[in-house]
Amino acid sequence: MARDGAPFPQQSTLEAVVKACGENPKPWVDAWHRASDARLRPERNGGSKAVQLQIDELTKVVGQLVEQVAMLTAKQNAEDDEVQNQKARGERAYHRLLVNLPEARFTATTWVLREPKSATAPVAYWVPEQPAYESSSVDTLLQMVAVLAAKQKSLPKLRTYLSSPPELEAAEKLRIGIDDHPSNWPAVPRTEVDRYLTEMSECLRRYFEELAERPSHEAP
Incomplete structure (x- = not known):
């Protein structure tokens, strides 16, 4: 110029x-x-x-x-x-x-008939054989996980969601009358759901750790 x-x-x-x-x-x-x-x-x-x-x-x-x-x-x-x-x-x-996400395959909880033990509880009722969550609350949890995991940009929200998951309804609170059938009240073993949440959190932890790593010259 x-x-x-x-x-x-x-x-x-x-x-x-x-x-x-x-x-x-x-x-x-x-x-x-x-x-x-x-x-x-x-x-x-x-x-x-x-x-x-x-x-x-x-x-x-x-x-x-x-x-x-x-x-x-x-x-x-x-x-x-x-x-x-x-x-x-x-x-x-x-x-x-996505490849390593755990599968949400849960077994159905077995219900057992609890016989009356005293005059204060004269009626028999059905209870879960082991600690369990109501299937409806588990389904709500899985739907939210699926929505957040479907987009990469939503993974931070998913990590936050799993770090403090919503309250799952305990099936033990139900006392199904003898005249009702337990199949009308499906439930999922608590140990299976808790294990699934732990595995999901571990997958997310590895994902964010991988993002934070320095670039490598390894083949993808």
Whole structure:
């Protein structure tokens, strides 16, 4: 611009552009001062020798600026590559998470008939053979897990959800009358549901640890 007689940029404009690029403006401002001192001005046009000196100085300054531009370009390209690599690592980690998710296959709880033991409880009733959760509350939990696991961006919400899961209804609270059939009140063993939640949390832990790891040169 100085060589061709175009308007010389103001120092404040240069600083704003360099800061927007994320670089330290000081070396650029120093180069700006050198270029400003060397650019052609009417009062400095004292002959062909003086002009040549100014041209040589400007050529030197332009070369330094080209080096700065090349450095900025290389840095920007490296940052772009890192973004792409991070995205690829995230997709691979998400794929492994989906492959390793535990299956939610639960057995039905067996109900046993509890005979009356005293006059205060004269009626027989059905109770679960082991500690269990009501199937309806387990189904609600599984639906929420499926919705949050279906999108990679929802995994942080899923981790939070599993760290403090909703209250599951205990089937032991039910006392099914002798005239009712236990099949109308399905339940799931508590140990199976708790094990599933533990395995889900472990899968998520490994996923987020993998995202936090430094890039490796191993094949995906």
